[in-house]
Amino acid sequence: MKIWLKQILILCVCSLALFSCEKDEDRVYLNVGASPELTASASEVVLNSEEEAEDAVTFTWTAPAYGFKAAVDYSLQFAVQSTDFANPVELSVGEGRESTLTVQRLNTVANQLGLTAGTAAEIEVRVESNVASTVEPLYSSPITLTVTPYFAIIEYPSLFVPGSYQGWDPATAGTVASVNDDQVYEGYFYFPDAVNEFKITPEASWDVAYGDVGNGTSGEIVEGGESNLKVNDAGYYLLQVDLNENTWSATNTTWGVTGDATAGGWDAADQNLVYDPATGVWSATLELSAGELKFRANNDWAIAYGDVNEDLLLDTEEDNNISVSEAGTYEVTLDLSVPGNYRYSLRRL
Numbered sequence: 001m002k003i004w005l006k007q008i009l010i011l012c013v014c015s016l017a018l019f020s021c022e023k024d025e026d027r028v029y030l031n032v033g034a035s036p037e038l039t040a041s042a043s044e045v046v047l048n049s050e051e052e053a054e055d056a057v058t059f060t061w062t063a064p065a066y067g068f069k070a071a072v073d074y075s076l077q078f079a080v081q082s083t084d085f086a087n088p089v090e091l092s093v094g095e096g097r098e099s100t101l102t103v104q105r106l107n108t109v110a111n112q113l114g115l116t117a118g119t120a121a122e123i124e125v126r127v128e129s130n131v132a133s134t135v136e137p138l139y140s141s142p143i144t145l146t147v148t149p150y151f152a153i154i155e156y157p158s159l160f161v162p163g164s165y166q167g168w169d170p171a172t173a174g175t176v177a178s179v180n181d182d183q184v185y186e187g188y189f190y191f192p193d194a195v196n197e198f199k200i201t202p203e204a205s206w207d208v209a210y211g212d213v214g215n216g217t218s219g220e221i222v223e224g225g226e227s228n229l230k231v232n233d234a235g236y237y238l239l240q241v242d243l244n245e246n247t248w249s250a251t252n253t254t255w256g257v258t259g260d261a262t263a264g265g266w267d268a269a270d271q272n273l274v275y276d277p278a279t280g281v282w283s284a285t286l287e288l289s290a291g292e293l294k295f296r297a298n299n300d301w302a303i304a305y306g307d308v309n310e311d312l313l314l315d316t317e318e319d320n321n322i323s324v325s326e327a328g329t330y331e332v333t334l335d336l337s338v339p340g341n342y343r344y345s346l347r348r349l
Contacts, residue, residue, distance in 0.1 A: 036061040036074075036097075038127045038140040045106065046120075049152040057145065060098045061127045064138045070131040071095060078109050081122040081144065087348040090234075102306055104311075110149035111312050114347050116341050117151035146237040150165045156340045157181050159241060163228070164200025165191050171204045176241055177339035181242040187339035188253075190277055197228035198250070200241060210246075221248050226260055238274055238303060253303065255282045255334055258296065259293030261324040264285070282334040283336035285349070292321035295334055295344065305342060322346070 027228035041058040059076060065297065066072075077088040078101060089112045093099040101109070115121045124142040128193040156177035162170040173213070193289040200221060211225025212218055221241070231237060242248070256270030263271060263286075273282035295314065297306035306320030324330075324346065331347045 019125070024081050034062075035138040035344065036066040036127050036140045037049035038066045038125065039142055040144055040145060043145060044120075044145075044147075044276065046148040047103050047150050049068055049107075050091060050151045050154070052102065053192045055100050055106045056103045056106040056237050058098065059125065059127070059187075060099040061140060061251075063097060066131060066135070066138075073130045075128045075130075076100075077126050077128055077139075078113060079124050079142075080113055080115075081124050083124075085123060085124070085142075090114055104152075105145065107149050108150070108311055110147050111345065112347075114345065115147065115149050117149050118145055120148045121254070122146050153338055153341050157185075158202045158204065158339065160204050161187070161198050162201060163196065164193065165196055165198065168330065170201050170206060173201075173204070174338055176200075176239055179340045185241040185243075185339075187239055188236060189239055190275070191231055192234050192277070195230065196230055196234075197230050199228055202246050219247055219249060221246050225275065238297070251297075251303070253297040255295060255297055257293045257298065257332060258285070259291060259321065261288045262291045270296065271332075273332065280335065280337040282336075284332050285320040286330055287328075288324050288330050288346070289327045290324055292323055305344075307344070310341055313347065314344055 038061045040058060040060075040161055042056075043096060045056050047056065048308060061074070067163045074091055074093050074097065076091045077085055078091075079085040079088045089109050091099070091101075093111070110121075110123070113123060115123070119160075122144050123146075125145055126142040127140045129138045131255065156179050157226050158175040160170045160173045160175055162168050162173040166173055174187060174189055176187035178185045203209050206225060209225075210221040212227040212229050213220045213222050213225055214227065217232075229248060231250045232253075233252065236254070238251045240249045240251075240255055254272070255275075256272045258270045259266055262268070271284065271286050275282050291301045294304050294306045297304070305314035306316045307322045308315055308320035310323075326348065329343075329349045331349055333345045333347075337345045
């Protein structure tokens, strides 16, 4: 009889222990308290390219109350006002409760959100706190920040390209730039006509001009050459000039993106972009996967760009694939209109 009572007692104790564990587990998932509270050191910021390394704004926030001890990871989320953070730009900031953004970093965020350079716009900022995948994140109430971004153009040594495409005026002509200051220049031009003629001038005047030594398409230039340089067929051309060798070339280009973030992956045909002469920008609305991509011309690797610094400026360095963190529908834009300052954007719709 005593043995039987002892067994019943043990069974009751185990049942109570199991019930207690279940309640503790419920508490891990459900006992969530106060969200963090976010504040900023400024409510309005005008960004200046000459102050890129300086601090623009500091965000601080309180610790959330989860009802249990856990390490918390924080992220700052930025969104266009009144979008309910549908497509935020997110910056991971680790376990600290303060983050200072430099002028350059905040300007990059503003560009990623599609804000117009030189125009003040209101964005919303909130902090997200995470402790585990099984626990819903906590968000602070959003605060409003008015930001005026800039388009940071780097001035490189340049040559002017007056021609029939713009009225033969050196003062308003497009330019080619020497990024390495080595007398080798390049830039992109939209030539609209079946036959397009132009010359090269070192200044925005006709004091000195380079022309062709033959019929305009020989690939050689000479100071004072009487023949105009010439390209046949309308198109978007990469114009390259080498004053060390006194040569020039023009390559007609069309543009697209390729990569494992695009349909078909790296080995498939490029996802094509469409050029708008009114804006000078290539663009397309594309379905992208989480992965990487690059921009390239003519479905080939001879002319291709990525972004090694993740600053929205394109470059030709190695290991410069552009990351797409989340699958979705994106507006993809490519702007090659400013020599040496080639830009792009991936805006999730």
